[in-house]
Amino acid sequence: MAISTASRSALRPVPQIVADKVEREPTGWYSWLTTTDHKRIGILYIVTTFFFFIIGGVEALMMRLQLAVPDNTLVKPEVYNQLFTLHGTTMIFLFVVPMMAGLGNYFLPLMIGARDMAFPRLNALSYWLFLAGGIVFYASLFWTPPEAGWSSYVPLSSIVYSPAGGQDAWIYLIHLTGLSSLVGSINFYATIANMRAPGMSWGRLPLFVWGILTYSILLIVALPVIAAAVTMLLTDRHFGTHFFDPSNGGSALLWQHLFWFFGHPEVYVMVLPGFGIVSEILPVFSRKPIFGYRAIAAATVCIAFLGFLTWAHHMFATPSPLVVLIFVMISSFLIAVPTGVKIFNWIATLWQGAIEFRTALLFCVGFIALFTIGGISGIFLAEFPVDWQLNDTYYVVAHIHFVLVGGAVFTIFAGIYYWFPKMSGRMLSESLGKASFGFMFVGTLLTFLIQHSLGLDGMPRRVYQYRNYGHLALYNMISTVGSFVLAFGVLLTVINVVISLRKGANAGPDPWKGNTLEWFTTSPPPVNNFDVVPRVRSVEPMKDIRREVERRTGVTRSGSAADIPVPAGATRVGH
Amino acid sequence: MNRIPRPLRRRPANARRTAVLLAACLSAVALGALAFAPGAFADLFTPQSGGSPNANNIDSLYKITLYVAIVIFVGVEGTLFYTLVRFRARRGAVPAQIRGNTRLEIGWTFGAAAILLVLAIVTFAKLSSIQDPVNSGPGGDSLAAAADGDTLYATSNQRLPPNGKSLSIKVIGRQFIWQYVYPGTFLKTSNPDLLGQPYTYEDMVVPTNTTVTLNIQSLDVVHSWWIPQLGGKFQAVPGLSNYTWFKIDKPGVYRGQCAEICGRLHAAMIAQVTAVPPAQFDQWLSNLERNIAAADAAAAAARTNLNSQTGASAVENP
Numbered sequence: 001m002a003i004s005t006a007s008r009s010a011l012r013p014v015p016q017i018v019a020d021k022v023e024r025e026p027t028g029w030y031s032w033l034t035t036t037d038h039k040r041i042g043i044l045y046i047v048t049t050f051f052f053f054i055i056g057g058v059e060a061l062m063m064r065l066q067l068a069v070p071d072n073t074l075v076k077p078e079v080y081n082q083l084f085t086l087h088g089t090t091m092i093f094l095f096v097v098p099m100m101a102g103l104g105n106y107f108l109p110l111m112i113g114a115r116d117m118a119f120p121r122l123n124a125l126s127y128w129l130f131l132a133g134g135i136v137f138y139a140s141l142f143w144t145p146p147e148a149g150w151s152s153y154v155p156l157s158s159i160v161y162s163p164a165g166g167q168d169a170w171i172y173l174i175h176l177t178g179l180s181s182l183v184g185s186i187n188f189y190a191t192i193a194n195m196r197a198p199g200m201s202w203g204r205l206p207l208f209v210w211g212i213l214t215y216s217i218l219l220i221v222a223l224p225v226i227a228a229a230v231t232m233l234l235t236d237r238h239f240g241t242h243f244f245d246p247s248n249g250g251s252a253l254l255w256q257h258l259f260w261f262f263g264h265p266e267v268y269v270m271v272l273p274g275f276g277i278v279s280e281i282l283p284v285f286s287r288k289p290i291f292g293y294r295a296i297a298a299a300t301v302c303i304a305f306l307g308f309l310t311w312a313h314h315m316f317a318t319p320s321p322l323v324v325l326i327f328v329m330i331s332s333f334l335i336a337v338p339t340g341v342k343i344f345n346w347i348a349t350l351w352q353g354a355i356e357f358r359t360a361l362l363f364c365v366g367f368i369a370l371f372t373i374g375g376i377s378g379i380f381l382a383e384f385p386v387d388w389q390l391n392d393t394y395y396v397v398a399h400i401h402f403v404l405v406g407g408a409v410f411t412i413f414a415g416i417y418y419w420f421p422k423m424s425g426r427m428l429s430e431s432l433g434k435a436s437f438g439f440m441f442v443g444t445l446l447t448f449l450i451q452h453s454l455g456l457d458g459m460p461r462r463v464y465q466y467r468n469y470g471h472l473a474l475y476n477m478i479s480t481v482g483s484f485v486l487a488f489g490v491l492l493t494v495i496n497v498v499i500s501l502r503k504g505a506n507a508g509p510d511p512w513k514g515n516t517l518e519w520f521t522t523s524p525p526p527v528n529n530f531d532v533v534p535r536v537r538s539v540e541p542m543k544d545i546r547r548e549v550e551r552r553t554g555v556t557r558s559g560s561a562a563d564i565p566v567p568a569g570a571t572r573v574g575h
Numbered sequence: 576m577n578r579i580p581r582p583l584r585r586r587p588a589n590a591r592r593t594a595v596l597l598a599a600c601l602s603a604v605a606l607g608a609l610a611f612a613p614g615a616f617a618d619l620f621t622p623q624s625g626g627s628p629n630a631n632n633i634d635s636l637y638k639i640t641l642y643v644a645i646v647i648f649v650g651v652e653g654t655l656f657y658t659l660v661r662f663r664a665r666r667g668a669v670p671a672q673i674r675g676n677t678r679l680e681i682g683w684t685f686g687a688a689a690i691l692l693v694l695a696i697v698t699f700a701k702l703s704s705i706q707d708p709v710n711s712g713p714g715g716d717s718l719a720a721a722a723d724g725d726t727l728y729a730t731s732n733q734r735l736p737p738n739g740k741s742l743s744i745k746v747i748g749r750q751f752i753w754q755y756v757y758p759g760t761f762l763k764t765s766n767p768d769l770l771g772q773p774y775t776y777e778d779m780v781v782p783t784n785t786t787v788t789l790n791i792q793s794l795d796v797v798h799s800w801w802i803p804q805l806g807g808k809f810q811a812v813p814g815l816s817n818y819t820w821f822k823i824d825k826p827g828v829y830r831g832q833c834a835e836i837c838g839r840l841h842a843a844m845i846a847q848v849t850a851v852p853p854a855q856f857d858q859w860l861s862n863l864e865r866n867i868a869a870a871d872a873a874a875a876a877a878r879t880n881l882n883s884q885t886g887a888s889a890v891e892n893p
Contacts, residue, residue, distance in 0.1 A: 077839045077840060077842065078839045081836070081838075081839060081841075147838075147839070148836070149836050153796075153797050154797075155795065155796045155813060156796040156797065156836065156837060161750075161795065161796055161838060246815075247813075247814070251814065252797060252812050252813050252814060252815075253812055253814075253815060286662070286670060287664075287670040288670045288673065289672060289673070289674045291673065291674070291676075292674075292675040292676075292680050293674070293675065294675070295675065295680050317799055317807070317808045317809055317810045317817075317834075317835075318810045318812060318817070319732075319809075319810070319812060319815045319816060319817040319818075322706075329695070329698065330695065333691040333694070333695060334691075336687065336691060337684060337687045337688050337691065341680070341683065343651065344683045345680070347651070347654055347655050347658055348673075348676075348679075350655075350658045350659065350662060351658050351662060352662055352670065352671040352673065353662050353670045353671070354662065354663075354664040354665070354668040354669065354670040355658075355659060355662050355663045355664055356664045357663065357664075365659060368655055369655060372648070372652060372655075373648070376644045376647055376648055379640065379643075379644060379691070379694065380637065380640055380641075380644070383636065383640060383694065383698045384698075385632075385633055385636060385698065385702060385705045385706070385807065386622075386633060386636055386637050386640065386698075387807075388633065388705075388806065388807020388808055388809070389622040389623075389630075389633050389637070389807045389808070390622070391808060391834075392801075392808060392834040392835055393834065453619045453620070456618055456619070456620070456621060456622050456623070457618040457623070458618075458623055458803040458830075458831070460799075460801070460832060460833070460834040461834075461836075462836040463832075463841060463842035464841075464842050465842045465843075466842070469830070470618050471618060471619075
């Protein structure tokens with residue numbers, strides 16, 4: 001305190017919110033229902049989405065069981081169609097996208113030194129809209145769940161071919177989660193634009209925040225398109241319009257364009273925040289600054305822009321003019337360049353580091369390894385004559401899972417292992433974590449690598465049965481075994497979290513020697529996050545703060561947050 | 576950082592050797608697997624081919640891309656693995672505080688772009704051989720010769736062989752069966768009131784050595800036509816026509832199935848193409864036409880009979 005008072009007197013005062021009184025944090029279930037605290041909303045998001053992740057995973061296991069042997073009769077064809085529709089929709093709309101919103105909600109304000117999101121009540125609204133979407137969708141289990149796939153192509157999803165209400169439940173899910181994401185994205189954008197700590201210029205924004213920023217912009221641009229498309233589908237189904245009905249002057253192909261104009265940016269919505277998580281974790285555990293901060297931030301923005309020009313590569317097999325196919329091939333090739341640049345930058349970040357193999361780092365490295373495979377198979381798919389053989393086969397299933405299990409699931413798990421101490425104040429078990437990583441990594445390779453060959457062997461996706469020709473029986477069995485290995489890995493992390501919440505070692509404010517401001521406060525952080533907001537002078541404010549502490553105290557490692565003296569330029573408030 | 580004393584930066588040589596060895600093993604496995612690929616597990620690495628020139632050309636484009644991909648894969652994963660082994664934290668290890676290297680970053684940006692540029696050029700070079708139909712062989716079917724400007728379904732969007740002659744077959748997708756309509760001669764002239772074209776379901780019979788152009792349509796939902804050995808997939812979208820072609824040299828049966836989810840029995844919507852010598856095809860087609868004409872005549876007779884029995888004249892064509 002003495003130090004801070006002395007240093008403060010010499011500086012101009014920085015305008016800060018002054019708290020006269022700090023109330024105790026309310027507890028009990030009612031406080032969770034009414035909370036507008038970004039951290040609690042973040043936890044609500046993370047727990048709910050993880051729950052949906054488990055449900056989506058069980059659906060995947062049921063599909064793999066059905067496909068384990070040829071001509072299997074375990075589930076009926078309609079049940080299988082419902083399973084892949086539920087699985088795809090759940091994983092995208094109820095797991096990855098809102099999970100990123102949850103991590104963003106918890107950590108974005110902390111990382112930029114804000115005390116909450118810009119619009120706390122809108123923030124709560126976003127969560128409850130998301131939950132409503134999930135409930136509406138899963139309520140269809142009690143009637144007839146949707147069967148037309150997560151892309152719900154017309155005319156299959158029209159009232160004639162999908163008369164059941166499950167399809168409408170899918171439409172409402174898109175509406176509700178879309179509204180949730182739209183409100184949330186505007187909130188993220190407003191928070192990032194207006195509430196950064198003093199000194200945190202755009203060039204000092206943590207890369208995870210860059211990820212959430214582009215995530216938000218992509219969603220703000222893409223969501224209105226899908227909202228309009230599903231509304232048109234809804235009016236086609238129930239109010240007699242003919243937007244997608246070719247026999248009445250509509251176009252079945254229009255749906256594919258509208259859907260993928262949203263659907264492709266959605267892929268980047270799912271992976272860009274993950275790229276951000278990796279860009280935060282790698283420097284911490286290799287004890288090196290991120291290699292090429294500007295290049296990574298610029299590549300993120302580049303990917304977001306190009307992401308809007310590649311949607312028709314999902315439609316190479318449709319009756320489309322050659323010039324469209326060529327344009328989309330080139331734009332898909334182009335987007336591989338900034339993505340490749342990121343991978344090189346991450347490896348260069350590890351290069352000449354002192355790499356500490358913590359679980360969080362393992363998941364990041366696993367992500368790089370898996371995402372590289374997904375990126376390479378993407379090059380094959382971008383060449384449209386090759387795609388004519390590969391699209392709608394298990395090759396594509398393999399590709400999307402390398403991209404999404406690698407790019408989203410592994411980065412989310414990296415984030416969980418990295419940030420769990422901050423959220424709970426307790427450490428996760430490293431040995432259980434590493435075992436979990438091992439099973440998940442091997443499981444992912446076993447499950448999805450062989451699916452490339454399934455596709456090359458002629459197995460289309462979304463079939464509930466297959467005849468045993470080529471090596472289909474063998475390949476499918478390998479994939480099914482792999483899926484259970486992967487699921488076991490996930491289970492170990494669940495067990496790890498449950499045990500560590502009660503028995504984990506005390507984490508302290510900064511167990512990893514992090515670089516960003518979330519490690520400046522206690523674990524878990526108080527309601528107002530920071531009593532003081534330090535002035536930010538680089539991309540790694542915590543490194544500066546630690547250095548300053550060392551310089552002033554002569555002690556190499558500080559004890560707790562309370563001991564951290566106020567750095568130059570900050571003002572202490574409250575208490 | 577050059578300020579770090581040299582001995583501190585040295586890592587044990589065996590770590591490097593392990594990494595190099597592993598990278599070598601990795602590439603050896605990949606190349607070895609490729610070498611064995613033409614054998615029992617040909618389907619492990621490459622798409623199916625061997626039925627038609629377009630499928631063969633897709634296969635060779637795929638293989639060129641695969642060779643480039645293997646180099647990228649081994650390079651990136653090998654570097655990653657080497658980095659992890661060599662730069663793991665050890666006592667006394669000092670991480671280099673490097674923040675970037677503009678020249679290096681510009682280098683790999685353009686390097687990545689150059690690889691993709693090469694692949695784009697290769698794709699363009701191969702494109703014509705995949706999408707443009709070739710002429711029928713000298714022993715091709717005579718029906719194909721009549722196709723010059725006379726085909727019912729050829730439109731300006733459809734690509735035809737250089738001589739303009741092909742056997743045009745209409746492929747119609749419906750839940751959950753494929754229908755094929757052949758250009759017949761007999762039915763059209765013998766009874767103009769009827770549909771006038773011979774057709775089959777599920778099994779398409781075609782002459783060998785003859786270029787067959789397909790006009791793919793749908794009656795209900797979106798389907799996707801796919802016989803792997805005869806080239807790529809083409810969606811059957813209601814309200815639109817999609818086109819592809821193939822030319823089979825060897826008689827045989829080529830199997831495939833609908834590739835776009837089209838409802839509950841999507842998996843049962845199989846397709847096959849049976850290639851027979853042209854003479855046999857002509858024989859088969861005229862038999863088919865006669866059978867259909869006979870069945871149509873029998874049905875017409877039954878209708879007339881029914882009408883006279885019930886006195887209802889409106890039961891013409893339900």
